[in-house]
Amino acid sequence: MTNRFPVLHKRNYGTDSCNENRARCYEEDVKNYESEKEQEIEECTDEENTDTYLINKTRNEVIRILEPCTVERCLEALPKFNEYDVLIRTEAVALSGSDLHYYETGGQSYPGMTLGHDASGIVQEVGCSITKFRPGDRVVVESGLACGICDYCKKGCYNICNNLIFNGFLRKYQVHPADLCHKIPTDVDMIEATLTQTLALGCQACFKAQVLPTTNVLIIGAGPTAISAALCARAIGVGNICVASTIKEPLETIEKTFHFKCMHYDADMQYCMILECLYSALHDWPDAVINCAVSEKSMNLSVMALKPCGICILAECDAECACFNAMDVLMKNLKLIPSFRSINMFPTALQLIDGGKAPIGRLVANVFQWRKVELAFRKALHESNIGNKKVVIRCAEEDKDIYKKEDCKT
Template sequence: MVDVLIRTGSVAITGSDIHVYENGNRDVEGMTLGHDATGFIEEVGQCVHHLHVGDRVVVESALSCGICDLCKRGLYNMCGGLVYNGFLATHQVHPADLCHRLPDSISMEEGTLTQTLALGCQACFKGNITPTSSVLIIGSCPTAVAAAMCSTAIGCKQVVIASTMNSTLEMVQKDFKFETVFFDSNALFGEVLEAIYRKFREWPNCVINCAISAMTMNLAVMALQPCGVCVLSECESECASFNALDILMKNIRLIPSFRSTNM
């Protein structure tokens, strides 16, 4: 047996949970809610040696098949048979290798944010952020804040969060002390680009787009330095048209960061 029995500790309700609750149909009728969770180990399988009864753990909720080509290559986040274990129950049987022990210094509530932090970290790693990077993060969702925190931890030269959500940006400024740029969704591109340039005093060489839309994709392409990187992390719109010639002429790399793997 390679599973453990977990008593639920804390659960975070995310945007994907709300989306499933409001828009779910027969295609997701087997999916339960509460995907970001922590818990206490109450029983361990015979083949489990890295966890013990009483351990506090944070869990990866996505269950991959483990046998498809993508899983065998380590890309389990892209598994076509991916299903989710929800944790809005008192107990849950879960694969032991998807449970990670929490340090004593991290509370159960803080632990539920691990998945969000993983998404932000992966976006930064895919953007190859270094201490010489200037990073523009578009969007004000939790992943955007996590990416800003990770960029700062890496020691990047400057990080700025830009969004149309003024109230959220005010919270980000107050609680996290990040520089921000507010722009109206109907604003002219030139006005928004001017505000971004004033903040950086140059153009950024990395954009992490956590609100993908036609507006934000064009902003990213126009704002980036030549040979810059645009990491695509969170979608606001399924379809987003932008200037492909700018991509070619400036040799910009578009890199997707979907779900997280090995984070």
């Protein structure tokens, strides 16, 4: 009887020792493991026995969506594993916009994409070239796998890699490159850690806007990224922040839960009236606008409201095309800067969560157990249409590490 995972060569964690055998030990162990696994599967002569084998040996249940709004559970063997990877047991996954779009379309737009990109888990095994992790470490993952060799990756812009693919974690076990894993601080809850990616997007937008404690910040939009940007700006020390949106209910949640100044305006409202309300809220004009709802209305509002030499960050879109006054951009010497995905922002986001400066865990609306994954998708889709809360699926066993909201850094 073989072990559930490949037996890796024993090594001293936290050291740089490189024995002569270590380079080939991993390949030999994995080859032996795969050979024994294939032999055992061949011994299962019927389909029922094969399914029983997969359940008992790997327990790697995977969520697939092959038709719109239809969730299926499949059984898979453990992914291939190399010396620079870690094997992770998924603990929790926060459903993101890409997951919900895939759920609605049945994967027709992105065939072959795996689900669950905002995830936390526990390291089970490490490759023999990895020294910074050991089994039992709690980690959060950057799910985007860049090629590392294209021109953009060489420039450090791995977020726009030509060959970027996403490693999904809506499964019991997943293999991931160790350099895209980050240790979760001891006092941070695993559920709250799933929102590290969300907070990282807001952090990057703030840094690109060159936000300082004296900056007047206007954030347009009321989604999770807008909230993350506001939390990061507050953590930097900004005292004058206003969140504006055309959707009233999410703004009420932001004001009540995070205590930011909020301003609601109608989509058909005249610009002069919106600007008057904005000045009344900020008592000044903004130095920086973080636009998390890019559209014709929001872009023109940004350009009109900004002080000369101000910065407008384009973080998320409400529309594919937006016409705005280019002459104002030129005459006021404004900077329009995109902020797409995130680069090296996970450590910053985790530190803000650990220090209690960014209580992103308050965005969690519901936590569903693995057996209720279909209900989780329906709830997340409903929440995305009416609010800004997040739905999390707990992939671990139900009796382990039950989430309590009072445990998060709020």
